[in-house]
Amino acid sequence: MKMFRKYLSLLAVLFLGFCFPSLSHAENLRSDSYYLQFGNFNITSGKKTGDSYVLTDTVGATAIGPYGSYGTSNYFIGSGFQYIYQIDQFQFQISKLNIQLGELLYGAFGTDFHTLNITTNGASGYQVYAFETRPLRAVSGTEEIANTLCNSSCSTSAAGVWTDATQAGFGYSMSGDDVPSDFVNSNYFRPFANNEIGEAMQIVMSSNSVALDRTATVTYQAAPAGNQAAKTYETSIVFVAVPGY
Structure with missing residues (x-):
């Protein structure tokens, strides 16, 4: 009634x-x-x-x-x-969910990549955040491949050059649409924000306007230390896509 x-x-x-x-x-x-x-x-x-x-x-x-x-x-x-x-249409896609860095050898990088694609008609644009649940850690055991410090220095919010494979670590680089400006070229990397110790997730894609089929590539890179234990290492990377209306 x-x-x-x-x-x-x-x-x-x-x-x-x-x-x-x-x-x-x-x-x-x-x-x-x-x-x-x-x-x-x-x-x-x-x-x-x-x-x-x-x-x-x-x-x-x-x-x-x-x-x-x-x-x-x-x-x-x-x-x-x-x-x-x-x-409004909102679409966020990750090209693949299983990243394989291969057999890691001292003095050499292991790499893999996937793409992120986003479409949103929200007038205020969007942000995509990323963080790791923990560092690369042995599946059985407590050994870790530490988050990268690049050749000399970098942080979760500021990329740095990482071309020296004897500098052990794990990190990522971004290229393509709407990525942060500190990823100057493919040699610039950051460590992921570590959720296990409460580090704040970081923006990896963003725009202040409507996004139509925007695509960025995430390149993962790892290098073991000379005394790294021969084990299988893993972590999880979480992406959070937030549209603005």
């Missing part, structure tokens, strides 16, 4: 708005499953796209506006102009 009362109220508003003029023109729309009174022909409507935007519009509608409260009441009607674009 609550929904019915609200329906009557809406019809009353429309009735008052359209029945007082001596002459009015309207269109009644119907099918087997619906009947709409006081419809109208729009001047124009549609979806416009460009390299950096997607725009939907409706021009020339009568009785435009949102009615009801989306998600908090028994009904919601979004009519006319696009005051509230209810459902």
Whole structure:
């Protein structure tokens, strides 16, 4: 009954708005499953796209506006102009979930990579964060391959050059769309933020505008110490994609 009362109220508003003029023109729309009174022909409507935007519009509608409260009441009607674009596409993909660094030998790097792809129509862009659950650690045992310090220095928020494979460690590099500027080229790496000791996750992709099919490559790199125990090492990397609306 609550929904019915609200329906009557809406019809009353429309009735008052359209029945007082001596002459009015309207269109009644119907099918087997619906009947709409006081419809109208729009001047124009549609979806416009460009390299950096997607725009939907409706021009020339009568009785435009949102009615009801989306998600908090028994009904919601979004009519006319696009005051509230209810459902935007959000897509985040990781090309593969199993990273294999291979057999690690002292003085040589083991590497692998995958790609991150994101699409979001949110007007405020997006951020993708990353962190590790723990350092590379032996599956059976407590031995670790420490997070990289690069050739001389780098941190979770500032990449550094890492070309010397005798500098043991584990880290990553970013290239492609919307990556942090400190990844100057493929020789620049960071260690992952270590969630085990409470380090804050770090942004690896971000934009302040609409993202359409943005892709970045994550390259993983590890080098063992000269006295590294011959074992299988593993960790988990977590990516958190946050759209902005």
